[in-house]
Amino acid sequence: MQLVEQQAIADWLSKKIDKPVKLNNVRSLSGGAIQENWAADIDLGDEVIAAVIRCDAPSSVSDSLSRPQEFALLKAAYAASVTVPGPLWLGDTAVLGRDFFIMRRASGTAAGHKLVRDFSLAPDRAELTRQLGRELARIHAIKPVREDLDFLSLPEQHPALEFIQDARAFLDHYHSAFPGLEWGLNWLEENLPEQEPLCLVHRDFRTGNYMVDESGLTALLDWEFTTWSQPLEDLGWLCARCWRFGQQGEQFAVGGIGHRDDLFAGYAEVSGRKLSAEQIYYWEVFAHLRWAMIAIRQGERHLSGAEPSLELALTAHIVPELELHILRMTGLEG
Amino acid sequence: MRIQPDGINLLDTVANVLRSDVLPAVPAEQQYALRMALNALGIVQRQLANGDAVEQQEQALLAELLAVQGDHAGLTRQLAKKIRAGAAQGKSKESEAVRALLWQLTLQRVKESAPRYLQQEGL
Numbered sequence: 470m471q472l473v474e475q476q477a478i479a480d481w482l483s484k485k486i487d488k489p490v491k492l493n494n495v496r497s498l499s500g501g502a503i504q505e506n507w508a509a510d511i512d513l514g515d516e517v518i519a520a521v522i523r524c525d526a527p528s529s530v531s532d533s534l535s536r537p538q539e540f541a542l543l544k545a546a547y548a549a550s551v552t553v554p555g556p557l558w559l560g561d562t563a564v565l566g567r568d569f570f571i572m573r574r575a576s577g578t579a580a581g582h583k584l585v586r587d588f589s590l591a592p593d594r595a596e597l598t599r600q601l602g603r604e605l606a607r608i609h610a611i612k613p614v615r616e617d618l619d620f621l622s623l624p625e626q627h628p629a630l631e632f633i634q635d636a637r638a639f640l641d642h643y644h645s646a647f648p649g650l651e652w653g654l655n656w657l658e659e660n661l662p663e664q665e666p667l668c669l670v671h672r673d674f675r676t677g678n679y680m681v682d683e684s685g686l687t688a689l690l691d692w693e694f695t696t697w698s699q700p701l702e703d704l705g706w707l708c709a710r711c712w713r714f715g716q717q718g719e720q721f722a723v724g725g726i727g728h729r730d731d732l733f734a735g736y737a738e739v740s741g742r743k744l745s746a747e748q749i750y751y752w753e754v755f756a757h758l759r760w761a762m763i764a765i766r767q768g769e770r771h772l773s774g775a776e777p778s779l780e781l782a783l784t785a786h787i788v789p790e791l792e793l794h795i796l797r798m799t800g801l802e803g
Numbered sequence: 804m805r806i807q808p809d810g811i812n813l814l815d816t817v818a819n820v821l822r823s824d825v826l827p828a829v830p831a832e833q834q835y836a837l838r839m840a841l842n843a844l845g846i847v848q849r850q851l852a853n854g855d856a857v858e859q860q861e862q863a864l865l866a867e868l869l870a871v872q873g874d875h876a877g878l879t880r881q882l883a884k885k886i887r888a889g890a891a892q893g894k895s896k897e898s899e900a901v902r903a904l905l906w907q908l909t910l911q912r913v914k915e916s917a918p919r920y921l922q923q924e925g926l
Contacts, residue, residue: 637887645876646883649909652891717923779839786846789912790920796909797924801891803906 470495470507470522474565478522481564482571488513495522504536504693508574520557524569533693536560536568538620542692543572545618545669551607552600554688577682579690584681585714585725591681598727600686601679601707602735609700609740611669618669621696627664628698629755633657636762643765649792653758656799662701662751670698675712676724704732704744705752710794711760711787754798761791811851818844849915861908868904879908 475492483490491512498506498521507522525536534542536559543556553572560569577590584590591597613623624631633654640647672694680688706712713725723732733744768785770776796802808816821841829837858875865878873881882904885891891901913920920926 640883646880648879648883648886648905651883651886652905655887655889655892715923779836779843783839783842786916789909789915790917793909793913793920796906801902801906803903803910 470497470505475509477564478560478569481561482511482558485558486513493517511571518557519574520571521554521574522560522569522571524560524565525567534620534695536570539692540570540572541617541620542695543570545611545615546608546689546692549607549611551604552686552689553692554690575680575688577680577687579677579680581675581677581712581714581725584676585716585721589683591685591726592683593685594727595731597681597685598723598731599735599738601674601723601727602732602737603739604686604689604735605671605674605700605703605707605732606736606739606742608671608674608703609668613667613669613697621669623667623697627661628667628702629657629661629751632755632759636758639762639766643769647761647765647788647792649789649796650758650761652801653754653761653792653795653799656795657751657755657758660751660754662699665699667697668700669695670700670703671695672698672702672706674703674707675709676707676714676726677712699752701744701749701752702755704736704749705754706756706759707732708749708753709756709760711757711791750798754795757791757795757798761788761795764788764791811848814844814848814851818848846916849918853915857911861911864904864907868900882908 475495479490479492493510493512495507495509498508505524505526507524509520509522511518511520523536523539540556540559543553546553547556554575555573557571557573560571562568578584588594611618613621636650636654640650671689671692673691674689678689678691679686680690707724708722708729713721716725720728722729729746729749737743764784764787767781768788771778771781772785818841821837821844826834826837826841862875862878865875865882866872869878869881869885871878871881882901886901886905891898891905910921910926
């Protein structure tokens with residue numbers, strides 16, 4: 470972040486809270502393609518706050534949530550006792566010429582490949598897995614309609630059906646066909662579970678999107694895909710094969726770190742709802758379909774020339790293994 | 804005739820140099836980029852090794868099943884349409900043939916794009 474931008478934030482914040490403000494040790498953190506994250510120590514004279522400044526990337530084009538919306542979600546989750554970085558201040562677009570907000574900085578790492586192999590991080594893996602279940606139950610306790618979250622649209626039909634229709638409409642106009650995904654979408658349609666009441670669903674709750682340190686979970690991140698949907702969608706997503714970082718076996722089914730039973734135990738602790746692997750199986754299949762559709766779109770960002778990137782290019786090459794896995798999960802094996 | 808070693812051989816040699824000599828010397832922050840590059844090289848190697856033969860064979864199988872002629876992309880789209888319409892479901896001989904081809908085509912894509920999946924899953 471340029472010094473003039475740092476100064477602009479310090480001046481703006483100083484005026485806002487009526488205190489002298491200094492930004493120290495500003496440095497780049499890994500972010501998404503849509504946002505930039507900057508670590509900063511905010512010196513308020515009587516207190517130094519370890520913070521993260523999260524802003525839109527200069528070339529941000531996206532249909533995910535805006536920074537002010539994400540900030541509102543963070544506040545709602547924080548108020549519901551979800552372990553999120555404490556939201557501090559929503560920025561004024563005029564300061565940087567783009568949206569930003571400031572939140573507390575959690576300690577530890579979010580790197581999934583590191584977490585699954587480094588047992589000095591959250592050493593009690595069963596407890597970490599139960600903790601993830603408790604966090605999900607707290608998120609799912611947030612129900613529509615909420616004035617502070619009125620930017621989240623309510624689905625007009627079963628959220629899974631809405632996904633199936635969107636996916637087919639996209640595939641109809643895409644330059645390449647995906648027979649394996651067509652098979653999977655049919656399976657989702659035929660096995661559609663009965664709709665239950667809508668609740669807040671994170672929609673990207675997976676290893677890689679939460680932070681841990683030696684003591685355990687420190688923060689749930691990346692609320693930009695959150696919306697009103699079906700609670701089990703989050704559990705299926707977290708248990709999908711894609712987020713296990715190479716760990717094999719049932720004992721690592723939950724994001725490469727734990728067993729589903731511990732996830733369900735934590736979920737029941739807070740929600741009172743007892744779940745089984747059978748109940749979330751549909752949503753595990755759904756997760757692979759949804760990730761495949763996202764991967765196609767990410768690959769297209771490279772392919773179209775809009776955003777040449779080796780990472781995006783390789784994401785397109787994840788689709789075949791997702792297709793094959795979907796076939797195997799839904800009873801088609803050669 | 805082209806000078807030997809050919810492109811496939813050179814790619815293979817480049818990948819080995821990157822993996823054995825360069826990767827260990829690269830700082831941790833850049834290793835991910837190099838691993839991605841090696842992954843991409845692997846896909847290129849496998850595609851080159853297969854040449855057009857695999858796609859031609861698939862095209863023939865698709866044309867036979869669908870009983871129409873066309874290029875690989877067009878026939879794949881027709882198969883996708885057929886599957887959406889339910890042609891892979893049920894117990895008929897025809898649906899069985901559709902499923903068998905669907906499996907074969909998907910498996911082939913994985914062999915080129917992500918053979919590690921097949922090792923991990925014991926396929």
